[in-house]
Amino acid sequence: MRPTITEDVITLRSPVLANMSDDEFFDFCQLNSDLRIERTANHEILLMSSTGSRSGKRNARLTGQLYSWYAQHSQQGEVFDSNTGFTLPDGSVLSPDASWVSAAKWNALTTEQQDKFAPVCPEFVVELKSATDSLKTLQAKMLDWLRNGAQLAWFIVPETETAYLYRPGQPEPEVVQGFEKELSGEAVLPGFQLRLVELR
Structure with a gap:
């Protein structure tokens, strides 16, 4: 090997x-x-190597904002941090930096499935680029999320203050430039607004 x-x-x-x-x-x-x-x-x-401290700080702020939304919408589904692996329909096991799974999908799993790498694709995922991550690799990973069933996938690049918003059926992601803006959870996470400025 x-x-x-x-x-x-x-x-x-x-x-x-x-x-x-x-x-x-x-x-x-x-x-x-x-x-x-x-x-x-x-x-x-x-x-993969562990992330650096700045990436860890950003990821904590990202997950914290998602959790704050979840606290008001807990009946709709579950949120997960970057340590969570999911077994996807294509057989891969991927771990997004933050994610959300609807209650319908999560509650359909057995306790044993929930305790391992749950065989489910989150409807919402976020990948946050660290200084050592490959841009090309993460862009390809976003397409993997969509192919496996994600309904909204965000790829956020702090170095250039750029966010790429991936949706099913769209040939190219929407590009949002500037961390003074906010990202909307749209119909997938109604009412969720991610304040990008906190990820600087």
């Missing part, structure tokens, strides 16, 4: 990894809980 290293991501490929069951992958992640781990649809294992 020869790893491929691209920027801050190490990609592991092996027939053993390709044949790993969902439960075995979950156990693998628990045994290596100090690493950020995802799995592609081809069952390649992605090992």
Whole structure:
């Protein structure tokens, strides 16, 4: 097994990894809980470095704003932080920086499914670029979210104060320039407004 290293991501490929069951992958992640781990649809294992302190600060502020909205709309669904993995319809296991799953989807899962990498695609996801993240890799990941069922996906780049808003059926994302603006949760998260200025 020869790893491929691209920027801050190490990609592991092996027939053993390709044949790993969902439960075995979950156990693998628990045994290596100090690493950020995802799995592609081809069952390649992605090992990522921890984020820096500024990225952690921004992510906390992002999740905090989402949670504040959730506190007023808790009957509609559940919010999740960046440590949460989801098993998507294409077999990949991805972890967005923040996400929301409707109550209908979440309540349809068993307790055992909820305790592992839940087999569900969040309707809403946010990816927040850190200084070491690859722009191209994260842009491709946003399309993966849409292909698996996300209804609204935001990719936020603090360095350039740019937000890319992805929606199903749109060939290109909407681009919002400037962190003095706010992003709307639209019909997916009615009433949610993300204050981008807090992510500076």
